[in-house]
Amino acid sequence: MNAKQTFMKQFRIYILLALGILVVSCSEDEKLTIKVQDTVERGAVLRTISTAGAAWDVLDPSSEVTIVLEEQDPEDGALLKEVRVYADITDNTAGNSIDPAEAMLGTIPKSAFSRGPNDFPRTTYKTTLGDVASALGISQGDYNCGDQINIRMEVELTDGRIFSAPSAGDTVGGGSFFASPFLYNISLIAPLPTDDLFTGQYQLTTVTPGIYGVSDYADGVYTLETVNNTTKVIKNVTTFPAFGGFGPVDVEFQLVCGEIIVTAGQSVGAGCVGSIFSGPAKVNATYDLANPDDTDFIINFTSDEGGDCTAPVQAAIRLVKQ
Numbered sequence: 001m002n003a004k005q006t007f008m009k010q011f012r013i014y015i016l017l018a019l020g021i022l023v024v025s026c027s028e029d030e031k032l033t034i035k036v037q038d039t040v041e042r043g044a045v046l047r048t049i050s051t052a053g054a055a056w057d058v059l060d061p062s063s064e065v066t067i068v069l070e071e072q073d074p075e076d077g078a079l080l081k082e083v084r085v086y087a088d089i090t091d092n093t094a095g096n097s098i099d100p101a102e103a104m105l106g107t108i109p110k111s112a113f114s115r116g117p118n119d120f121p122r123t124t125y126k127t128t129l130g131d132v133a134s135a136l137g138i139s140q141g142d143y144n145c146g147d148q149i150n151i152r153m154e155v156e157l158t159d160g161r162i163f164s165a166p167s168a169g170d171t172v173g174g175g176s177f178f179a180s181p182f183l184y185n186i187s188l189i190a191p192l193p194t195d196d197l198f199t200g201q202y203q204l205t206t207v208t209p210g211i212y213g214v215s216d217y218a219d220g221v222y223t224l225e226t227v228n229n230t231t232k233v234i235k236n237v238t239t240f241p242a243f244g245g246f247g248p249v250d251v252e253f254q255l256v257c258g259e260i261i262v263t264a265g266q267s268v269g270a271g272c273v274g275s276i277f278s279g280p281a282k283v284n285a286t287y288d289l290a291n292p293d294d295t296d297f298i299i300n301f302t303s304d305e306g307g308d309c310t311a312p313v314q315a316a317i318r319l320v321k322q
Contacts (some may be wrong), residue, residue: 004190023264041192043163044073044155046083046182049122058188059290060147061130065186066321070122071155073111077121079157085125087132087242090148098142102152103135123289125150129188134137143188145257145289168193190228190257190289198232198255198294199224201322210303210315216278217251217270217317219297224319228280230255234319246270253299255292258282262301272309279305 049068056063073079088102111202116122163183206215218238236248247269254261264279281300303315
């Protein structure tokens, strides 16, 4: 066989393989399409077009979620009777345990829908933390920062069939097109009133030394900058001044649900065997959620978090605004 014949043979094999891949790809796409169409033909989906408000300020009852929904059924929306909306809460607060029964928030009648760009019924639904708390019969203190509100939708068709989260398979519930989970989980958070809180010039002073009984961070005036609303960073800090000084490094901490938490795995720019890291304390310092005071605060942290030199030690620094 000459070179030309060899090339033509290899080219034919390549074409056959390429066609085979194309056929397999088409077959997989067709299977997915058929699966989705079969799902739609059996009942209804409530497609999520957009959402706004995936997290709520735990201190603000007016915190709102907005969900744009599109209903699809075998009759292009003609089978829609109504959508019912329910809410419950997942209690993630240590030492607290509330478990109210799921409550109805309201009903979205068919008349609230209008034809959207795809010629299916669309509507916009809104609710607030205050609405949910009222429906569940709970108030601030029963729910806390770190808990989760769950909004569930339920579609009823004119033939009496009902569809909700338990009836949504993976393709319908999490698919890239239908995206119809019937369920929306909203985290309760505690954003600071302004982004510039806990920023500016601060005097850093060691309160409790770390490993070897010395300061992890050199006392002095440093600049605190904002990474985002609840994440701040102490810039260009000299570390272990007792051993000649290392770094400088940036020290990041977060203000989360009333706790001041040093971000885990932060290198101090020195090491014994490997690297020394700082991280969250066993007991973090706190701040007032309702009235955060950034003029004078403590940060607890773990010195030598990974035990590179010794066993980890609990340490603390104080920051006073200048």
